[in-house]
Amino acid sequence: MKAEKTNLIDELMNDIIEPGIQRLMQTRYFTELRSGNLSPRRIQAWALEHYLYNITIAKGQVICMFKYAHDPELYNAFAEKFAEEQHHPNLVKRFGFAMGLKEEDFKVARPTFENLMHMSVVLRNRYLGSPIETRVSGFTNETILTRYSDEFDINLRKYYGLNDQGCQFFMMHKIADEEHTRDAANYIMRHCAPGEEQIVRDVADWIVRLNIMKFDGMYNAYA
Numbered sequence: 001m002k003a004e005k006t007n008l009i010d011e012l013m014n015d016i017i018e019p020g021i022q023r024l025m026q027t028r029y030f031t032e033l034r035s036g037n038l039s040p041r042r043i044q045a046w047a048l049e050h051y052l053y054n055i056t057i058a059k060g061q062v063i064c065m066f067k068y069a070h071d072p073e074l075y076n077a078f079a080e081k082f083a084e085e086q087h088h089p090n091l092v093k094r095f096g097f098a099m100g101l102k103e104e105d106f107k108v109a110r111p112t113f114e115n116l117m118h119m120s121v122v123l124r125n126r127y128l129g130s131p132i133e134t135r136v137s138g139f140t141n142e143t144i145l146t147r148y149s150d151e152f153d154i155n156l157r158k159y160y161g162l163n164d165q166g167c168q169f170f171m172m173h174k175i176a177d178e179e180h181t182r183d184a185a186n187y188i189m190r191h192c193a194p195g196e197e198q199i200v201r202d203v204a205d206w207i208v209r210l211n212i213m214k215f216d217g218m219y220n221a222y223a
């Protein structure tokens, strides 16, 4: 039984998440980032959009603390994540400031349609989703974020003159979220009931597509 469930995580990684990350890396956004040709405005776009998204994630964790107050494992998992995540919108801002944004830009930031869709699905998965949907959603988002944080960290230093101060968010997320993803994978392996495998695949697929959609949306909305 355990081996079958381990295979589910391997299957998710091999068939859905890894190919999704490859597709994300082929988008105009990341192709231009890797060659140093992405406009600074499109890089600022990520700071503004992820700031809004990160606030949503932190509030989604509060929802889950409330929703799973009776379940020590889930309550503690979300309480720990909230303790970390509540500070991350400020780390995103620090990156934005290094790219020339001002406090005022964050105050008036509005999400693109695509980012709004991503935030909405994340909140839906946390608020209305089953525990397994909530965890797969987080697992997929964090795996993708971990990978693209590495990409940002390398290329922002190489082409855009950023240092440790500006790249702190990416330095933390290319490492820190690996623990989150491991915990979520363990939870999925232990709790995925027979018949729930397709739900797990669908949620991972939606999250992959939403991430790709979000970066395309940012590319198009900002010049």
Ligand SMILES: [Fe+2]
Residues within 6 Å of the ligand: 085, 088, 173
């Ligand atoms: Fe974070």
